[in-house]
Amino acid sequence: MNKLTTQLQKIVNDELAPHERVLWAGQPVAKRVAMAAFKLWLFFIPWTALTLFMFKEVYETSEGEFIPQVFLIPFILIGVWMLLTPIRKWFNARKIVYVVTNKRVMTIEANRQINIQSIEADKISILEKKMYSDGAGDLILSKEIYHHKTRAGNRDRDRHRVTEKIRKKGLFAVPNVKLVEDSIRTMLRENRS
Incomplete structure (x- = not known):
């Protein structure tokens, strides 16, 4: 196992079935997980700046009226919550x-509660790799198509508007x-023989 904390090693060992052995264990690159969340900043930096500007303007022109300011606080x-997303993602990746x-x-995932998702060897339908220049990357093990109700898109047999989405399962x-x-x-290979 690759440099796991004692608590995480214990969780892994407790989850193993008899005659099951670890071939590899590790954690996602926290920096790469956080960097993926920085895309949100393109939207939420202007959002936050605009709301702060509006709050300042309302504060200066409201003449002691508190209601318009309270409306802008959420x-x-x-x-601010969305600007903190990369930091939250970094901590969660650990x-x-x-x-x-x-x-x-x-x-x-060992947060407040322990969530474990398993993909058995016979359920792995694909092995798709995306590799970055530093050698890190993503491995997609299965894809699942599901329908998402929306206002736009095609209609299903019940005449609801739906769009098809793909949920990827794997290691990121x-x-x-x-x-x-x-x-x-x-x-x-071991499970085919």
Whole structure:
């Protein structure tokens, strides 16, 4: 296992079934997870700046009236909350463990409660790799198409407007993605024989 905290190592060991062994375990690159969230800043920097400007203008022109200012406070809080998203994502990534065993691939999230998602070897439908220049990357293990109700889009048989979305399951922002891919291929070979 790659440099996991004692608490995370215990969670991984407790989750293993008899005769199941770890081929690879590690955590996502927290910096890469946080960087993906910076795209939100393109929207929320102007959002927050505009709401702060509006708050200042309302404060200066309201002549002691408090109601218009109270109306803007939730918009300011939303902006600040969204600007903090990369930091929240960075901290959350430090609580995620990816585990490849000889039988399955697990994603363990150890926040207030422990969430474990497993993909058994026979359920892995694809092995799609996206690699970055630093060797980190994403491994997509399955894709699921689902329908999302919306105001635009095609109609389903019940005449609801829906759009098709793809939910990707896999390991995201893993360090040394080639090593992890090799571990998954080893697991798949072992389970075919």
